[in-house]
Amino acid sequence: MPNKKGVEKLINKKGRRIDGRKFDELRPIKIDVGVLNKANGSAYIEWGKNKILVGVYGPREVHPRHLSKYDKALFRSRYHMAPFSVAERKSPAPSRREHELSKVIRECLEPTIFTELFPRTSIDVFIEVLQAEGGTRCAGITATSVALADAGIPIKDLVVACASGKIDGKIVLDLSDIEDQKGEADMPVAIIPRTGEITLLQMDGIFTQDEFEKALQISIEGCKKINAIQREAIKNKYLVEKASIEPEPEETVNEA
Amino acid sequence: MPNKKGVEKLINKKGRRIDGRKFDELRPIKIDVGVLNKANGSAYIEWGKNKILVGVYGPREVHPRHLSKYDKALFRSRYHMAPFSVAERKSPAPSRREHELSKVIRECLEPTIFTELFPRTSIDVFIEVLQAEGGTRCAGITATSVALADAGIPIKDLVVACASGKIDGKIVLDLSDIEDQKGEADMPVAIIPRTGEITLLQMDGIFTQDEFEKALQISIEGCKKINAIQREAIKNKYLVEKASIEPEPEETVNEA
Amino acid sequence: MPNKKGVEKLINKKGRRIDGRKFDELRPIKIDVGVLNKANGSAYIEWGKNKILVGVYGPREVHPRHLSKYDKALFRSRYHMAPFSVAERKSPAPSRREHELSKVIRECLEPTIFTELFPRTSIDVFIEVLQAEGGTRCAGITATSVALADAGIPIKDLVVACASGKIDGKIVLDLSDIEDQKGEADMPVAIIPRTGEITLLQMDGIFTQDEFEKALQISIEGCKKINAIQREAIKNKYLVEKASIEPEPEETVNEA
Amino acid sequence: MSENLGMVSKITQKRISELLKQDKRIDGRGLNDYRELKVEAGLIERAAGSALVTLGKTKVMVGVKIETGTPYPDTPDNGVLTVNVELVPLASPKFEPGPPKEDAIELARVVDRGIRESQALDLKKLCIVSGKKVFIIFVDIYALDFDGNLFDASTLASIAALKNAKMKDYVIKKDGELEYKANDISLPLQNYPVAISTAKIDDKLVVDPSLGEEIAADAAITVAIGKKGNICAIQKRKVGTFSVDEIIQIINLSKQKAKEIGAMFLKG
Amino acid sequence: MSENLGMVSKITQKRISELLKQDKRIDGRGLNDYRELKVEAGLIERAAGSALVTLGKTKVMVGVKIETGTPYPDTPDNGVLTVNVELVPLASPKFEPGPPKEDAIELARVVDRGIRESQALDLKKLCIVSGKKVFIIFVDIYALDFDGNLFDASTLASIAALKNAKMKDYVIKKDGELEYKANDISLPLQNYPVAISTAKIDDKLVVDPSLGEEIAADAAITVAIGKKGNICAIQKRKVGTFSVDEIIQIINLSKQKAKEIGAMFLKG
């Protein structure tokens, strides 16, 4: 992997990025639903070379019990990277970064969950990054929302996330690992598609206000495209099941 | 800071110590009462270059609950040094020394607190050393007792502490950091002024019995002087408040 | 201690091992019963240069309480090595090896204990290796069973353990430290003598099936010899006590 | 800081909410008003640099220490910046002793990004021997009294403490050892980012939320503004959401407030 | 794995027990039948090697990383093998986040012994400079879906991932530094141990126990078989016991099963 001092360009003369993408082009995204047996809901996402597995448990008894809430479900999330998911082996103990991402992911998803329907229970989300190549939090959020639907947990809408950023002075969509490391800014965004509400917004780097507004705009557009992939993945699962078992209305996702 | 191998004298030809003090002279001491908003009581002490902040919470619900006592308040104290308080940055995790000092400070102060008045509650003392220059435990104890009074917790008397020690073969009062490091003995002492009872006594170094007795004596005399500063600090707070709000008898400290 | 590259032989021309033993010969074993005051039962074993102290507490109240079982006693064991027990000072924090051995020792002993007689209590075993010279888990199990009897805890039989292994291509009994390190295989075995049941079996190294069967056989024979030493140790304690205090039937071990 | 700060009563929260319907705040401020702000630098003489920031009733102390050590493998020519937060229990009945929890970690990381991404410190100038020896700058944030908006107070105190920091001037000898000189030098500070936090309570946006407002808030966001009004870090917090319009409005306000605060406390 | 896996109901356990009286298993297998087994290598491109093993409904992912470091003082000429297990909570409602507990530690150590004692890896070939610098091989075992018999699945996935692993070919320069070449090489694997687990339920022995069977079992045992059918590691587990005859029978069956699985998945 080229280091930060590397002089190579992130955008070539033809306006293409290192992996051949255009400025506003997403990496290939594939979502599989219901891939785990023990979890109540699950999803697997491949997003570029990111490979992330998400399992959802709950609503279930809260452990330890004193954390339970009398008026709603306790929603918890854990973002965790496998030791082999990055270039240098990562210690399996959660880093400060993993603690932070677990928190922002929880806060990003909770507004869409009808937690008030399940008082005194917990809904637990486990995100395991098996391979990381930039943008794992957005991929993790996108997959988790699908896994929540797969678990049959009532949600207002699927949450979908996508970063934008600045490389070689240009605003681009969906930064890869090397673009994140060598670029000038990175901004993960998550939205609730039906309302357009922003439920995650982080940024680091340097943006002028114009750049910021443009980046926010393309992130939102990216989110909308990815939302279609989420819906398609759920629909495929649903149709397959419909074909094999007794059909039953899918209530977990309210599609407008 | 000169290291232990340094050959310089701690006492000069005129009988003065490195900072110009006489053998039985205290460093300047200043106490501010009620400096924090959230704590139920607080005090800030500057003692030489020591700068220490103390907050008291309680009587309050015990957390975790199983530690509560049916017949009295649980009294806890935590002595902690800020990473920037000493020459080399200190890890924020409590060291073995901090654990020990938390224990001796708790045992030193508890005999003056009417814990039996507040069963099933806790009274928690937090001592944060912002800058350390020798004698922090004595300064911490002295300030904590004032903070307990500020919190309105009934106490039998203010506890006051002051070390004595031996440098260049002489018994002196209130060792500074360098005197502690390069001297021959250090002995922190705390007393309950009204009864003269000794409630903290630690020593390390080498004392003959005569030296020990002399050192104990000057520590006690030092404590008495500092007790006057404590009382003054509380009185100032009380008078100011009296001027601005409805007067109300100060019950927290029973002055004989 | 010779390192692994050492070329010396573990068996000499006369068919004797480094410490002079024959292939099927045990190291000297000595067991003292009831050596501690505070523990409910205790035993001290010297096995070669292994020196191990075992204390048993219980049946007693379970702490923390939520671990207690409504239908039987909670049986726990802790295998721990003193920092000075091995050549290089060992950190007192339990290693992964100590965690594993605590588990296999617990599983080895539990089948002989009438845990169903003591619901909602715990029986806790603490094994402290003061000096280690190979075979500490077998020595620890052997001593623990005696300590359980000393504590008056009803057991079906004494459990007894002894390793066998392969050195210089020969199957031998009871490997010493150096034989374990430089040999080709080590296999700790524990049995319940009355029934011949195998309650611990671990192995590492390389055995053909024939070698394995032979090793298992001599381990079992070794166990039987050690069982006699266990019984003798308990009888000695019992007779001594009988002589000095009011005789009382020893109920803790049901000897056939 | 979230809902674990239950010591602000439900009644207070209700009052905050009702007053906001008339664009009034419980402490009398306007929606876009910052609380009174005070910066005292240099109180801790044993630290290389220090600053105490008082923001209303919130108090944050920052101490800076400078040591030498090895650089990160992927940035061999850069000094190391380490930001740590201790939410010490005297600052709030809800802070507990122990290793930093989620809230403290997030705060540390957001302050860190504000400093790092604005390139406030020229880390290249803190390299001694490439790949082997660099200066490590420890920024230790100590919350002393917690009445809301630690993000802004901590960022300001950190920058003020870095600005206050002094180290002995030095020459790098051939063997990579340092020879210290008599005179003091400052850290290579080249930018002074300012963080501005805004909370959203029932569709109203209030800047510099107090503790009660933070608890009552549905969502909060911190924007760090660097040189020329550039945005250098953003962190949305809490379980509520923002519309795009609200975000744009917050960015505009943050730029304006950051400029005012920078001019007042960090100029020169 | 023991009794803390209470999520298999008492009724299921009773059913397992009753069927076994007629030598039947709850999933229809014969006593000596292994579940369907699948090995997919190389899914994780950023790891040096990786393998995903699916054993019935149990799924285990293993990633291999290769780094350089210092050898253990007592084996200065050997590379270092480090086996770590994470029982991540998405795999089972009973797995909790946090440092490895007793079960995970035992599993890691048994897999480690199977690899180490069979001399699967030629550690001598992983020495760079005696006593100073060696290759460290990290084998990280990740349970993704837990339906019993992690011992066999983890051992197989570990060996498959080691087999899959590639590193840049290298020359050791005079100063002990490595000069990497363009071509890839494999790790020095010289043996392919296979672990076979058997559970004992009411005097019946069943190979490759599913989760329900593991919970219902009185005792369990794992036997690792290396080259030429040699036994290279054994671990008896749970609080039940085995007779000598049962042990011999288990060894025989383990050799046969190991041969079949080795031939199917590890040949070449």
Place this chain on the structure above:
Amino acid sequence: MSENLGMVSKITQKRISELLKQDKRIDGRGLNDYRELKVEAGLIERAAGSALVTLGKTKVMVGVKIETGTPYPDTPDNGVLTVNVELVPLASPKFEPGPPKEDAIELARVVDRGIRESQALDLKKLCIVSGKKVFIIFVDIYALDFDGNLFDASTLASIAALKNAKMKDYVIKKDGELEYKANDISLPLQNYPVAISTAKIDDKLVVDPSLGEEIAADAAITVAIGKKGNICAIQKRKVGTFSVDEIIQIINLSKQKAKEIGAMFLKG
């Protein structure tokens, strides 16, 4: 050791208190009587030195290990002394597994100060290469049976184990490496401090308190006496207080007892 040792019944404590009114102790001792004391050195052959001290029903084992390592930066010419206490759970129903808690830490630090401040070990003689390499002396204290007064028993066992310790004689080669010789040498011990503990129960002072007395006591104090009867460490414990007169009386008694014990067990 404080009040967490509730296994001594209230009735016993009352009896202790009542007997003391007549200057009698529950085990028949006079107020100034020490329990029977036994020191056995060298039981742990694999340690450099060891000693088992039996004080009434209290038993403490100490093992000494000698390694090489780097000195502390502020004492580059001194060897390192490390005292650690493990209150292992077989010694008392109230000791729990886990990292040392407050009581164990205080005990370790008081024993450490007794040894260090009396200059029992000549740490300068344990320097190998100034600032780079020194001997590290580990003193590991293991409480095996706890019936009170661990402070005195641990200090005595530590000094006896240090006295018992042997290491290979050595020559320091030019490159700072050690060349070991055939003969053994002792550690550079130059003083034999003795710690004496006294408890105060209802205004009565009793030396060498048993567990019941420690629990019944209002206050306790440990005084370490070095060469020529000098005082080298003091630690007051528990929540009671002492008068100045009581302290003077305790110092006098401690000097006398320390002299007796030193003469009996540490002479030569």
